[in-house]
Amino acid sequence: MSEYIEPIEILAEKFRRLPGVGRKSALRMAFSILDMTDEEVNAFADAILAAKRDVHQCSVCGNLTDGDICSICRDESRDHSVICVVEDARDVAALERVREYTGLYHVLGGAISPVRGKGPEDLTVNELINRIKNGGVQEVIIATNPTVEGETTAMYIARILRPLGVKTSRLAYGVPVGGDLEYADEVTLNRALEGRREIT
């Protein structure tokens, strides 16, 4: 159903491919492009092309960077003996917001998921093993998502790393801070009980 002229329909169809954008929002976005100045529209198109062209994965950890090695791997003040393993570069940003963790990262590029046909060979597991074999790493914190797939991946990596003699840990499960016990699911509550800590 083509209600609008072709250039608008084509543009709206592109906007629809963005996450969380339906047809109505996509059309509003397409119209807002028409309302922009030529300079704004050119800058918009350029920003899209530049992001795709300039953003690469860090050759060490897989985090996003516009250079060869990301700013975290380059940072000499960080603790290079700890590696936090995450699924996605967005998880690096989430952990960086906490401003507590000072070690390095390793981005897997997803999680093991038989349903999506994703196995360990599709992740940067070998790169992680090589980083550890190169020496200097004392602890690996596995921070994959608290999902079935993230958990499977964490178990797999923990097993793979065992022969390398490096300390391996997993993020704690429990009730989220500021959450409401009433709305916590049973699995989370069970993990929170299991992981209870003595008050001293």
Add this chain to the structure above:
Amino acid sequence: MSEYIEPIEILAEKFRRLPGVGRKSALRMAFSILDMTDEEVNAFADAILAAKRDVHQCSVCGNLTDGDICSICRDESRDHSVICVVEDARDVAALERVREYTGLYHVLGGAISPVRGKGPEDLTVNELINRIKNGGVQEVIIATNPTVEGETTAMYIARILRPLGVKTSRLAYGVPVGGDLEYADEVTLNRALEGRREIT
């Protein structure tokens, strides 16, 4: 606060200018661009540039077109004696969806709004007058928005058109079909009562 590398922050900032997009959505959109293929990204940027470059206002009615005169004005099978006056080209699309109206349109390019410093001279009122003076128009249906500004604009246009001897009407006000009387505001209910029609 710049959490991400520059190309991503710049792109997210562009997405934020789109209607209804906050920082989190903008970042998700920017990341989704990285996940696209080069071809998809180029097609996206091209669609933005093409829409801005190719979409113009119809030289007759002000509706959006990628040619000189829009498909509605060119359509010989439509009733050229009726003009429906709307604020925006999006309103044309809304009325076209009804598939009942077969006349032409006239897009004002907004409504009279002293608050936003928009007067009648900023709208295509003179173009409307010229179309009527050129002859052949028998009725003008004013379909500006049911807002204070739309109403002001409707009253202004009706007054301007009076000396031209053309029949002028306004869209009916009333309760929306499928709506709930309980939630209808007083002004709408009052208009619905005033505009009540005898059941015969």
